[in-house]
Amino acid sequence: MSNYSIKNLEEYFQLYRKSVREPENFWEEIAEEHFFWRKRWTNVMQWDFSKPEVKWFEGAKLNITENCLDRHLPARGDKTAIIFEPNDPGEEAQHISYNELHARVCQFANVLKSQGVSKGDRVCIYLPMIPELAIAVLACARIGAIHSVVFAGFSSQALAARINDCDCKLVITADGSFRGAKTLNLKEIVDQGLESCKGVKTVLVVKRTGGEIRMKDGRDQWIEPLLDKASEDCKAEIMDAEDPLFILYTSGSTGKPKGMVHSSAGYMVFTAYTFKNIFRYRENDIYWCTADIGWITGHSYIVYGPLANGATTVIFEGVPTYPDYGRFWEVVAKHKVNQFYTAPTAIRALAKESLDFVDKYDLSSIKVLGTVGEPINEEAWHWYNNNIGKNNSPIVDTWWQTETGGIMISPIPYVTPTIPTYATLPYIGIQPALMDEKGKEIKGNQVEGRLCIKFPWPAMARTIWGDHQRYYDTYFSAFKNMYFTGDGAMRNAVGYYRITGRVDDVIIVSGHNLGTAPIEDAINEHQSVSESAIVGYPHDIKGNALYGFVILKHGGERRDRENLKKEINEQISEHIGPIAKLDKIQFVPGLPKTRSGKIMRRILRKIAAKDTSNLGDISTLLNPEVVEAIIKDAQ
C-alpha cells in the first residue's frame, strides 16, 4: 500500500497534510493495512489535553508479539530476526531466526506464567545487551505483563526505587555482564537493591559471565533449566488497545524518576510506521541501532519497530571502544549493516581517533545513518557524513523522547534534503508548535521558542505510573492544550526545526537524560555536605558534563578536598549510577539565591561555562557577594 512507504517530498507533504486534516482517516488506513488485529477498533482516537486523556484505536484487541513474531512466520520464518554481536569479537555472533525467536519468546513466557506472572503484573528486567533481554521484553508482552526495563548501568538504589515505584513482583537479571574489558556482577547489584524491595518474590537469573554469584533460597532461580522444560507454544494474551505495554523511567527536573506508561496499539502502529520510513527499511536489510534496550531508543528501534516490520535487527553487547576504536565499523562490515543508528556522543568520541580505525573496513553496505539523544554539532555531523557515509548516505537526525515513544521530527532519507544540525521536518501526523514565554504560539519562520506538540500522536505516553497529576503538571500545564517537550527549538526559513536543547533542569550527558534534583539529593546525603547545585557545561565529547557547586557543613572544610570529591562521586554512583558522576566539583561558601530562596542556576551555568563577562541582572539576588567568590575559585 503506497502511503506506508514514502517515496518523495511531494508524497511526504501530501500525506502530512492528510494526517493533519483528517487524522482519523489517515491513521485508520495505516492501522488497518499493516497490522494484525484480533478485533477492530470502534473509535480511532479520542483526546483531551486538559485532563490529559488520550486514547487510540479504542475497542481494538491485539497482541503486539503476534505482530512482531507470529504473522511473519509463514513468509519469514527462516529469516534472521536478531543478530547478536557479543562484547568479545572472538565470540561467535548468533543469528536468531523468526521461528527460533518465536519459540524462545513462548518458552520464556511460559516460564513467567509458571512463576505466577499474569496480565497486568509488573516485571522488572535488569539485563545486559544479550538476546535474552529482547526475549524477556517480548515474553512479558506475550502474556500481557507490563515490563519495566532498567538500564543495567543503574545502581542498586536506582534499581530498587524503580522496582518499588511500580511494585514489580519478579525481576529478571543475569549473573553478570561484559562491558569492554570489564566484567560486572549484576546479580550482586540486584541482591543489594532487593534488600529494600519487599514485593519481589522471584528472581530469574540468566547465565552470561559464569561468575560466582549467590542464589537466595526460595527466591532465585537459574532460568535455563526452566526454559528447557517449557513448551514452545504460548497463546498470546489478547490485550485492549489501551492496555499498558510497558513502563520506562526517565529523569525529571525534580524528585523521583517518572515511570512513563506506554500503550499497546498506538505505540505499535507509530513505532512500526516511523521505523519503516525513517530508516528506509527494505526487506533483507540489516539494521543496527547501538543504543541499549534499557532506553526508549532500544525499546522502539531495536525491538518493537524493527520486529513489527519483519526486519533483521542487531543487538550489540559491547562498547564502541573495545577492543579498539574501530569496533563499530568492524561490526558494520562484518554483518553488512545497511542502517546504522547511534548517538552524537559516540560519534564525537570516535572522531577524535585516527581515521585508520574507519578506513580499515568496508562500509559500502551503509545506506542510512542516524543520530539521536542530543543535538549533533556541525563538526560531528560532517565527520559522520564524510567518513562513515562517504557523502553518500543521508543522516537522519531524529528528535524524540522517552515520552513520545517514537521519532517525532526527522528527515526521511532520500526524501528530505538534510542540513547539518537540523532535525528538519515533523514526521507525518506530528504537529509541532513553538511557544513564547507568555504562552502564545510563535507563527511563521525564522523564529525560536519552546517546543510543544499540539495534537496527539499514537505513541505518546498515556500517564506517569501512579501519578497522573504529575503527568499533567509536567507536560500539559505550561501551555494550554499543548504537550510541552521541555526542549527549545528554532524554525528556519523553510520550516526546518533545529533543537537547541533543554529549557528545564534536565541535563543531557552523553545522550543520557539526567535530572539535577536526584543528583543533588545524592550529594546532600554526604555527611559533610550542607547544600549543592548541579549545572551542565559544554564538553567536547559528552555534549554536556556536570559541574557541582557544593557547600560544606561546618567542620567539613577541614577535610581533604580531593577525598571529599571522590566520596561525593561515589555517593552519586551508589544512588544513581556512574553515568551521573560529576566532572568538576567546586566547594563554595554559598549559592546565588533569589529572595524567594530559589537557586539562580543561570548564573552557575555561566560560571561553569567560563562565560562570566555578562552575568545579566543579579540585583534580585539575596547574596550577590557570593557570585564573586565563586568566580574567583572557578575551575
Ligand code: PRX
Ligand atoms: O532534549 C532532547 C534530547 O533528548 C531528550 C529526550 O531524552 P530521552 O527521553 O532520554 O530520549 C532520548 C532518545 C529518544 C529530548 O528532550 N534529544 C533527543 N534527540 C535529539 C535531542 N536533542 C537534539 N536533537 C536530537 N535529535
